[in-house]
Amino acid sequence: MRHPDAPAPGEPLGAHYDQCFGCGHQPGGLGLIARAGEDVSVTAEFTVRSGHQGAPGLAHGGVLAAALDETLGSLNWLQRTITVTGRLETDFVRPVPVGTELHLEAQVTAVHGRKVYCSATGRIGAPDGPVAVRAQALFIEVRVDHFIENGRAEEIDAALTDPDQVKVARAFEVNP
Numbered sequence: 689m690r691h692p693d694a695p696a697p698g699e700p701l702g703a704h705y706d707q708c709f710g711c712g713h714q715p716g717g718l719g720l721i722a723r724a725g726e727d728v729s730v731t732a733e734f735t736v737r738s739g740h741q742g743a744p745g746l747a748h749g750g751v752l753a754a755a756l757d758e759t760l761g762s763l764n765w766l767q768r769t770i771t772v773t774g775r776l777e778t779d780f781v782r783p784v785p786v787g788t789e790l791h792l793e794a795q796v797t798a799v800h801g802r803k804v805y806c807s808a809t810g811r812i813g814a815p816d817g818p819v820a821v822r823a824q825a826l827f828i829e830v831r832v833d834h835f836i837e838n839g840r841a842e843e844i845d846a847a848l849t850d851p852d853q854v855k856v857a858r859a860f861e862v863n864p
């Protein structure tokens with residue numbers, strides 16, 4: 689369900705973690721930019737670069753799956769919960785050339801307790817362009833302790849002392 693304090697439709701969501709491969713500022717990352725949509729949905733874009741290749745001139749399937757995963761993960765901002773990917777099923781419908789701007793959209797389809805069912809689509813070149821990839825996913829709600837208990841100490845310590853990161857955690861979790 690859309691949280692009453694969720695970002696308004698069209699509002700950029702920013703990075704949930706500056707070093708995230710998907711939405712952070714990693715030199716080799718996706719640099720994916722997501723925005724809030726209507727209800728519990730998001731839109732996102734990312735441009736396939738040469739470092740994202742699998743076959744010559746084409747995006748690697750794992751990179752495209754990562755873009756879908758990141759877009760689906762952005763739904764956290766609208767629910768104000770922290771969820772992580774439990775299951776991600778991907779259809780690769782057509783090849784995606786380097787230089788393509790991939791337009792993604794994702795939405796929550798059902799919630800049962802901690803389980804959040806969601807789906808995503810990536811289209812070539814425009815929001816109504818040809819479908820290149822699709823995903824059905826199950827995300828599972830976790831507490832912030834999931835990261836504190838499992839993450840490498842140096843990154844966790846840095847995140848816990850970064851006021852911007854603490855602010856992001858609060859935007860995801862009502863009672864961190």
Ligand SMILES: CCCCCCCCCCCC(=O)SCCNC(=O)CCNC(=O)[C@H](O)C(C)(C)COP(=O)(O)OP(=O)(O)OC[C@H]1O[C@@H](n2cnc3c(N)ncnc32)[C@H](O)[C@@H]1OP(=O)(O)O
Pocket residue numbers: 704705757758761762764770771772773774775801802803826828830832856857860
């Ligand atoms: C600070 C801001 C940071 C914010 C950070 C946000 C990050 C977003 C980044 C993008 C998304 C990612 O890549 S996240 C990173 C990739 N994902 C991960 O690393 C997750 C690794 N997996 C895990 O840690 C764990 O397996 C969990 C947390 C997913 C689930 O473990 P658990 O908490 O012990 O829960 P568990 O009882 O096993 O499962 C709960 C319910 O879900 C079902 N379930 C669990 N896994 C599956 C599955 N694969 N397929 C079907 N169903 C499943 C169970 O049957 C159960 O159903 P029932 O019996 O209740 O019916």
